[in-house]
Amino acid sequence: MTSWLPLSPAERSVAIEVLVHGPLSRTGLARRLRLSQGSLTRLTKPLIESGLLVEAAGPGGTGGNRQGRPSQPLDIVAGSRSFLGFKITADRVYGVVTTLRSEVTGRLDRPLSTREPDVVAGLLAEMAGALTAGRPAPAGIGIGVGGRVRERALVGESAFLGWRDVPLGALVRERTGLPVVVENDVAALVEAETWFGAGRGLDRFAVLTIGAGLGYGLVLGGRRVPYAEEDRGFGRHWIIDPHGPLTPEGARGSAVSLLTIPSIRYQVRAATGRDAGYEEILAGAAAGEPMAFRVVDEAARGLGVLVAQIANFAMPQKILLAGEGVGLMDVAGNTVRETIRAHRHPLAAPVDLETKVSDFHDWARGAAVLAIQVLVLGLTEARDPG
Incomplete structure (x- = not known):
């Protein structure tokens, strides 16, 4: 070979x-x-x-x-090698195998029976074997994790997994013999969208993700801008409405308290005493159910303010809204767009806001792009390109 x-x-x-x-x-x-x-x-x-x-x-x-x-x-030669990407959530692992151009040719997901790092690494190796059976030999593995990642190899901290200082890259490399790159999952998604997705060919591009958490990434000059806080929950300190709702941890009016799925569910549960799923809350809001409508409307206005602030200060050519919480746009998209306009200069150009309906396999594809970058950028180890 x-x-x-x-x-x-x-x-x-x-x-x-x-x-x-x-x-x-x-x-x-x-x-x-x-x-x-x-x-x-x-x-x-x-x-x-x-x-x-x-x-x-x-x-x-x-x-x-x-x-x-x-x-x-x-x-x-897009099909000459395959690349593996994994997204680890609190209870499942999602995996894909892609071509050199990140076209997904296979996908798989498995439940996590435990979050013990050795067991998770073994599961990743098992999934890697299943995904690449009958396909070109894999050239590398990318892994996306919600949390702080150091040197593209060590999970410094992940609240979702309860991990601290876990050498995930080394653990998976030992079991597969393949180069491994580990990265914050939002950073991986931004890289994928910059190279092969909504941000392809753009000089200035932003990604905002809403779901279990809140993520943000910025691309300038066609390159993702790394920053120390990108994997530390910046949304907890981005105050949208100082009189807004509380999170279970007591933060008031932050982007996290307004927009994340756990916070939206918490607000409805605190007001009604009933535990409702996110899709159920969105359906209730669409049907005019008072409490669901109030919470979703407040979230939509918060999202509009957040998008307008990103547009005002970062001046991107496009903003991509992604994540498992984007169903909010289907129910309250008009409110989001009206709020964006209200917080922009009257003569400002309309914000190019693209919504991407995605699942965790898309996040895994983002991690696969990191593996592609390891190879194409000439890196034999999972490290920053420098």
Whole structure:
């Protein structure tokens, strides 16, 4: 099996450009990267010989490895390797296997019988074997975890799993023999949407996730902006309404207290004495049930304020709203949009707000993109690209 590693920085730039935006003609690729044709030929030759790039069929040819034919676009050999991605929640593990372009070719989920790290690592290894049976050999594993992750290998803290300083990357690598990259799940989702999703080709892009928790990611210059607090529950300190509802922990009016599924369920339970599921609350709000409507309407207004603040300060070209809580938009989307407009300058351009209905397999796909980046960026270990 031909190795693609290591890539020089210049080769890496070519590979990423074709991976994300290809197939591309040599002329178009040289223009995008501001390279001469001679420099591009020098950089693409080893990539073609290694099997990472291929001369695809184009208007002037039928494909094949005939160099020097500008009419033949360059493309990635998407199906030559498979990549594994996992999203670990408090009670289940979701896994996918993807191509080099992050197209999902298989998916699987399994319950967590325990959150003991060794057992979880064993389950991941078992799922990896099941997902890759009959497919190209996997080149790497990405794992998304809600919580603080250090050096893309160590779970420093995860409230969902009750973990502290768990060397998850090493545990899974020992059981699979594959390079492993571990990352905060929101960061992984942002990377996937930047490379292959809603943020592809955009210079400024933001992702807001609502669900069991609240997540935020910002892309500037086409790159995700890392920051120390991204995996520490920033929404608990983002006050939307100082007179708003309390969380069970006593925080008042924060983005978390208004928007997360546990907080919405808590508010309804505190007011009615009845424990209702999130979908049931949304259905009740749509039907005009007073308490459900009040809580959902308050959440919608809070979401509108939050989106408007992101648009006002980060000035993104698009904001992606994702997560298991996005059903709120189906019930109260008009309220969200009206609130956004009310908190923007009257002459401001409309916010391009895209809603993505997703499940945890989409988060797992985000983790798989991290595995792709490990390979394409020329990293033999799960570490930051630096």
